[in-house]
Structure formats: C-alpha cells, structure tokens
Amino acid sequence: MKDRAKEHLGRNKFTVCSYPECDKIAIYSHAISKKISISSIAEDNHLTFFNPKRRGSVKVPKFDSIGINDCSGFNGFCKDHDDLFQEIDKNIISTSEHVKLQLYRSLSFELHKDKVGMFQNIKLDDEHATQALIDLNIISSESESTCDLRNLVKRKFDFLMRESLDDKLWLIEKLSLYMLHLLKIKDYFEFQTDTFYAFSTDNLKHQVFYYMTSYNIPVAINTKITLSDAEPLNYYFIVIPFEGKSLIMGIVPDDSQKLIQDKINSVFNEELSVIKFIESVISSCDGWYIKPSIIDNMPDEKKKVFLDDCMFINERRFYQDYDLSIFDGLKMEICGLEHDSEELTVFPNRDEYESRYNVMMEAITRSII
Numbered sequence: 001m002k003d004r005a006k007e008h009l010g011r012n013k014f015t016v017c018s019y020p021e022c023d024k025i026a027i028y029s030h031a032i033s034k035k036i037s038i039s040s041i042a043e044d045n046h047l048t049f050f051n052p053k054r055r056g057s058v059k060v061p062k063f064d065s066i067g068i069n070d071c072s073g074f075n076g077f078c079k080d081h082d083d084l085f086q087e088i089d090k091n092i093i094s095t096s097e098h099v100k101l102q103l104y105r106s107l108s109f110e111l112h113k114d115k116v117g118m119f120q121n122i123k124l125d126d127e128h129a130t131q132a133l134i135d136l137n138i139i140s141s142e143s144e145s146t147c148d149l150r151n152l153v154k155r156k157f158d159f160l161m162r163e164s165l166d167d168k169l170w171l172i173e174k175l176s177l178y179m180l181h182l183l184k185i186k187d188y189f190e191f192q193t194d195t196f197y198a199f200s201t202d203n204l205k206h207q208v209f210y211y212m213t214s215y216n217i218p219v220a221i222n223t224k225i226t227l228s229d230a231e232p233l234n235y236y237f238i239v240i241p242f243e244g245k246s247l248i249m250g251i252v253p254d255d256s257q258k259l260i261q262d263k264i265n266s267v268f269n270e271e272l273s274v275i276k277f278i279e280s281v282i283s284s285c286d287g288w289y290i291k292p293s294i295i296d297n298m299p300d301e302k303k304k305v306f307l308d309d310c311m312f313i314n315e316r317r318f319y320q321d322y323d324l325s326i327f328d329g330l331k332m333e334i335c336g337l338e339h340d341s342e343e344l345t346v347f348p349n350r351d352e353y354e355s356r357y358n359v360m361m362e363a364i365t366r367s368i369i
C-alpha cells in the first residue's frame with residue numbers, strides 16, 4: 001500500500017499530467033526552480049530537510065540531506081504543460097504573471113502530494129490493520145491484535161477514505177483551477193521588492209499575498225498547513241529563494257480568524273518580523289528545505305531542541321512566534337541584532353520527548369478512531 005503511494009511520489013513513468021483534461025504522462029519536474037532558486041541556497045548541491053526514520057513502531061526525528069534534483073520534485077505535468085513554467089524556471093519571479101504561474105505550480109504540487117492518498121484507497125488487510133493499530137499505539141505488538149480491533153480500524157479507514165478524500169482534494173483542486181483561470185486574465189505588471197502585495201476576488205474566497213525581500217532567506221518552502229476550526233481551513237505558504245532575495249507567498253482563506261489576517265497584514269512592516277514569520281512557518285510544517293550550514297552551525301543544544309520540535313509541529317501555529325531562533329546570522333546581518341541577544345540565545349525548556357510523543361499520538365488516534 002505504502003509502496004504504491006511512494007511510486008507516484010517519486011520519479012516514475014505512469015503518473016498522468018495534472019493539467020485539466022490532459023492525459024499524457026507527466027515528466028519529473030520541480031515545484032520550485034532548481035536552477036535559480038534551490039541552487040541559490042544549496043551547499044555541495046544539497047539541502048537539509050526533516051526526515052524522521054521509523055525505528056520499530058516509533059518514528060525517530062532526523063535531519064537528512066537531499067540533492068537539488070529531488071527538492072520539491074514531482075511528476076506534475078507532461079512536457080508540453082511543464083513548458084508553461086519555463087519563464088519562472090529561467091528567470092527570477094518579478095511580475096504578477098510569474099506569481100500566478102508559481103502559485104498554480106505550487107498548488108499542483110500540494111494536490112499531487114494529497115492525491116497520492118488515493119492510492120491508499122484500498123481495503124486494509126489483516127496485516128495492515130494490525131500495523132495501523134501498532135502505528136497508532138493502540139496495541140504494542142502483533143500478538144495483541146484481535147479481530148474486533150482490526151475490523152474497527154478497517155471500517156474507520158474505509159469511512160475516512162470515502163468521506164474525506166474527495167472533499168479534501170476538491171478544495172485544493174478548485175483553488176488550483178481558479179489560479180489557472182486567473183492566469184488567463186492579463187493584468188501584467190512588474191512588482192517591487194520590500195513591498196506587500198495582496199489580491200483577492202469574490203470567487204477566490206482567499207487572499208493571496210506576496211512579498212519579495214531584498215535579502216536571501218536561506219530556505220525553500222512549499223507547504224499546506226491545515227487548521228481545524230469549525231471547518232478545516234487550508235493555508236498555503238511558499239518561499240522561493242533567489243540570489244540576494246526571497247519571494248514569500250501565501251494563500252489565506254477568507255474565513256480565517258481575524259487575528260491570523262491581522263498577523264499576516266502586519267508581518268511585513270519590519271524585517272525582523274518577516275524573518276520570524278518564516279521561522280514560525282518552518283516550525284509548524286514539514287515542506288521545507290534549508291541551507292545545510294544553518295542546521296550544521298546551530299549550537300548542539302539548540303539543534304537538538306529544533307530537531308525534536310520538527311517532530312511535534314502539532315504543538316505550534318504559524319501565526320504565533322516560534323520561541324527558538326533559526327536564522328541567527330540573518331538577524332544579525334539584516335536586523336543588527338547582537339550575537340548574544342536574547343532573541344538568538346534564549347529558548348525555553350521543552351517537556352520530555354516521550355510525553356510529547358504520547359500527546360501527539362493520542363491526538364492522532366482520537367482524530368482517526
């Protein structure tokens with residue numbers, strides 16, 4: 001089951017192009033330009049990302065190295081439709097047209113990731129049901145698996161697949177199709193650095209914002225963060241690094257709490273809050289690739305706390321400040337902070353790993369069973 005999903009996530013010769021009504025086979029390409037973006041923050045052609053490893057029945061947090069050819073790679077579009085993105089593969093994103101192209105590409109990437117879930121839409125067999133029970137920490141070994149427990153998991157699994165997957169995918173698909181529609185509206189202009197831009201339409205039901213910094217933030221992000229209020233709301237954040245600059249983009253649902261909208265509208269008033277906002281996004285999502293030396297140069301104690309925090313992204317929200325500084329060098333260089341300032345050196349103690357793990361697993365178990 002997992003392998004089939006993995007096949008579609010990785011390079012392959014059978015995933016179909018995601019452009020509407022195209023049935024050609026997709027080629028492997030990048031959601032974020034390898035040539036001018038990913039490369040601008042790579043060291044020895046590699047970046048670092050969070051990649052927890054399974055050890056027995058638990059997942060152990062781990063930073064890993066990833067080659068620039070694989071960062072944000074996916075089988076998204078056939079050759080013809082991938083050519084749509086040539087402009088932003090070869091040039092720095094600098095126009096309103098480029099922004100829409102990137103948003104369409106980034107949404108397609110998120111849709112692709114979630115569609116992989118479709119391949120999990122098969123009946124759970126006894127073996128997988130037992131594994132699910134172990135993964136959910138409901139039982140600790142195969143010998144505790146009973147027919148009743150397995151049937152419970154199987155029924156719940158089927159139900160969840162049927163009920164939620166289509167809705168979930170349709171939410172993303174609708175947005176990506178709308179972005180494609182917006183691309184046909186010609187409202188071309190070149191945008192400025194250090195300037196906040198936002199747009200919305202009645203049909204979009206989201207606010208799109210973007211902001212080009214005049215300094216490089218050494219991370220590439222393409223992520224969807226879902227917050228469950230009365231209804232689950234999807235937020236999309238994209239950070240595209242370039243030599244000497246970074247483009248920050250976001251898609252925020254109109255139904256968001258006011259405090260989230262206020263936060264985003266005020267973040268771009270000063271450089272420190274921009275950098276801290278990106279740290280908050282990193283601390284609450286798993287779709288980032290960072291310049292390796294940022295992690296390598298962290299003091300050991302801080303690195304350990306950050307690594308564990310990456311495991312428990314459920315503990316934080318992107319609209320709240322992260323209490324651990326990631327981009328110390330940038331804050332000193334751009335914001336004039338001293339190397340011994342509290343902002344860079346202080347981070348509160350965390351609870352024991354095991355109790356955090358249990359809280360997370362309980363939350364997951366509750367939401368599924």
Ligand SMILES: [Zn+2]
Pocket residue numbers: 017018019022023024077078079080081
């Ligand atoms: Zn196509």
